[in-house]
Amino acid sequence: MKLPASARFSTVCIHAGQEPDPSTGAIITPIFQTSTYVQEELGKHKGFEYARTQNPTRLALEQNLAAIEGGVAAYAYASGMAAINAITTLLKAGDHVVVTDNTYGGTFRLFDKVLTKYGLEFSYVDTSQPELIEKAIRPTTRMLFVETPTNPVLRLTDLTAACEIAHRRDVRVIVDNTFASPCVQRPIEFGADLVMHSTTKYLNGHSDSIGGIVIAAKQEDADGLKFIQNAAGAILSPFDSWLVLRGTKTLAVRMKQHNLNGQMIAEFLESHPKVTKVIYPGLPSHPQHDLAKRQMKGFGGMLSFEVSSFEEARRVCNSVRLMALAESLGGVETLMTHPSSMTHASVPPERRAAIGLSDSLVRISVGIEDAEDLIDDLKQALG
Ligand SMILES: *Cc1c(COP(=O)(O)O)cnc(C)c1O
Numbered sequence: 001m002k003l004p005a006s007a008r009f010s011t012v013c014i015h016a017g018q019e020p021d022p023s024t025g026a027i028i029t030p031i032f033q034t035s036t037y038v039q040e041e042l043g044k045h046k047g048f049e050y051a052r053t054q055n056p057t058r059l060a061l062e063q064n065l066a067a068i069e070g071g072v073a074a075y076a077y078a079s080g081m082a083a084i085n086a087i088t089t090l091l092k093a094g095d096h097v098v099v100t101d102n103t104y105g106g107t108f109r110l111f112d113k114v115l116t117k118y119g120l121e122f123s124y125v126d127t128s129q130p131e132l133i134e135k136a137i138r139p140t141t142r143m144l145f146v147e148t149p150t151n152p153v154l155r156l157t158d159l160t161a162a163c164e165i166a167h168r169r170d171v172r173v174i175v176d177n178t179f180a181s182p183c184v185q186r187p188i189e190f191g192a193d194l195v196m197h198s199t200t201k202y203l204n205g206h207s208d209s210i211g212g213i214v215i216a217a218k219q220e221d222a223d224g225l226k227f228i229q230n231a232a233g234a235i236l237s238p239f240d241s242w243l244v245l246r247g248t249k250t251l252a253v254r255m256k257q258h259n260l261n262g263q264m265i266a267e268f269l270e271s272h273p274k275v276t277k278v279i280y281p282g283l284p285s286h287p288q289h290d291l292a293k294r295q296m297k298g299f300g301g302m303l304s305f306e307v308s309s310f311e312e313a314r315r316v317c318n319s320v321r322l323m324a325l326a327e328s329l330g331g332v333e334t335l336m337t338h339p340s341s342m343t344h345a346s347v348p349p350e351r352r353a354a355i356g357l358s359d360s361l362v363r364i365s366v367g368i369e370d371a372e373d374l375i376d377d378l379k380q381a382l383g
Pocket of ligand 1: 079080081082104106107147151176178179197198199200201210211212
């Protein structure tokens, strides 16, 4: 089974990096649950020596995701945070990183509470305004770390503009593409050097695994990531690799439904008298709807909305029946969160206000149930 160079997205998701198992013909890459590999003689082996360094199940996933994001290679880590940590080890003390200001809370915690101790410096800017990126770049800046859309206010960064500014100053661009998924947005096509995902979310898609991946556009970065994966050892397990591989096979069809349901629910909420504001890149009312149309293929399953007060937001969160009140996102089941008291509780109130995250904001990770059932649930919860 040779994948033709012209293969399109769904075909790549299902077939890239996957060969029938040579020993049995099993169509699915087995879970190679082994720590070591027998060598035929000194210096002669099949490319696998020790399972922290190489594992066939992990390798199949890495080749699959490299093809899906259009990179040269990918490396899988134990979590999304371990993947981000691996990227930062490409830096050295004294280097500076420009970061999207309302980045994922765990990313901010790693940068601010851990990596500053090792002499790395970070500036947090609103990367939706390219001129602010330009202003923040210093002679020591080595990376621009972008998240688009952001959580939970779904602000977008123009990837073409951001890459152009960064590359002019010899700064690598890293995109956390977790929220969009590669089905909706492929940052390497816009010039990104590295793309990372928490595979925990859309890539695995079934809320049953924690993992992370980094895809490199250039061989030089790929070599650095491979080295650190083995040297620091935060590898993805064979079983989790197998789960994510199963997930990517249905990525394209799942995302189609996430996109459809997201749009339907956003439109329903926008028409509801108790909802004061809806934030979804697929709505013409989104301030960056034109950019979303240029940069994204479909608008994903993440949306946020505001009601009249914190009390009302609490009542809605406590009243949903089909939707589950839970952190995380990107699974087949619909989840609701109240960011200011859940995922973003550790963000100081002034900072929350600055990014437009009010106490009356509710976030939904729209799943792939029948949209009508989700709308019925929202109707009763709002009613
Ligand atoms: C969840 C998430 C992460 C962290 O991933 P884990 O797998 O939980 O370690 C990073 N970035 C974004 C945007 C996320 O949603």
